[in-house]
Amino acid sequence: MPMIVQLDVMLAKRKVRSKQLAEAIGITESNLSLLKSGKVKGVRFSTLSAICRYLDCQPGDILSYETSDEDLRPDAGD
Amino acid sequence: MPIVIAAAGLMPGTGPICGGGYGCVWNVRAATLLPEESRMEIEMSPPDRARFDAHVARTDVRIGLTGIAAIDLLPFMALLGTVGIALRRLGGSGADTLERALPWLRRASQAAIVWMLAGPVHQSALETWLSPGMPSGFRIITTILLAPIAGGLLIAFAAYAAIWAVEAALKARRDLDRFV
Numbered sequence: 001m002p003m004i005v006q007l008d009v010m011l012a013k014r015k016v017r018s019k020q021l022a023e024a025i026g027i028t029e030s031n032l033s034l035l036k037s038g039k040v041k042g043v044r045f046s047t048l049s050a051i052c053r054y055l056d057c058q059p060g061d062i063l064s065y066e067t068s069d070e071d072l073r074p075d076a077g078d
Numbered sequence: 079m080p081i082v083i084a085a086a087g088l089m090p091g092t093g094p095i096c097g098g099g100y101g102c103v104w105n106v107r108a109a110t111l112l113p114e115e116s117r118m119e120i121e122m123s124p125p126d127r128a129r130f131d132a133h134v135a136r137t138d139v140r141i142g143l144t145g146i147a148a149i150d151l152l153p154f155m156a157l158l159g160t161v162g163i164a165l166r167r168l169g170g171s172g173a174d175t176l177e178r179a180l181p182w183l184r185r186a187s188q189a190a191i192v193w194m195l196a197g198p199v200h201q202s203a204l205e206t207w208l209s210p211g212m213p214s215g216f217r218i219i220t221t222i223l224l225a226p227i228a229g230g231l232l233i234a235f236a237a238y239a240a241i242w243a244v245e246a247a248l249k250a251r252r253d254l255d256r257f258v
Binding site: 027031032034035040041042043044047 | 253256257258
């Protein structure tokens, strides 16, 4: 599942620190760190909405997708 | 437990007899391994009883009885062992004690199922193995009585299903924990 999280780039563009964003959207810094490194299974819409609202961006600014045929398998990534 | 299995084979039908003002004594009566009907048949005829005792006294018969005792006692041993390990895991420290104990509880429920099913196999094998010493001679006996095992079997299956459900729920929770 080559989903690339570009939150770092967005944080740098907006000059916002991770701690600041974590406090603003109500998640822990460790969870935000996991999200930035892409080591999570999924992102809740509520979390994504809060990030987009705070950073004034679109989901596509944070997430991008790299094509992979393995994603056509229903159980890929489990 | 291996000692119990060996003792069950080497001293078939051993059990305490208490009362009568004489305290308790260990009595070796192989005929007690047989069902009531067959036992009465042997007990009422001294020649038949002597023949049966002579059959049971044979070394090959006793070795066979040890193997047959293992059919019943090995699953029981597995049940005791797995429950013991599960309790040890549950009593351990750390946040994932339940996760570490559940696989052992699942194995315990599987051992309980096998133990319940082994009961009729054990009884049938025992009666077949002892049948050459009985008046009717050798015959293959299948003793499958569902009533004595049905309750235990249902409880064992229920335990397995409950453990499976808890394991599935914990897996689902772990998956959700990886969502931010």
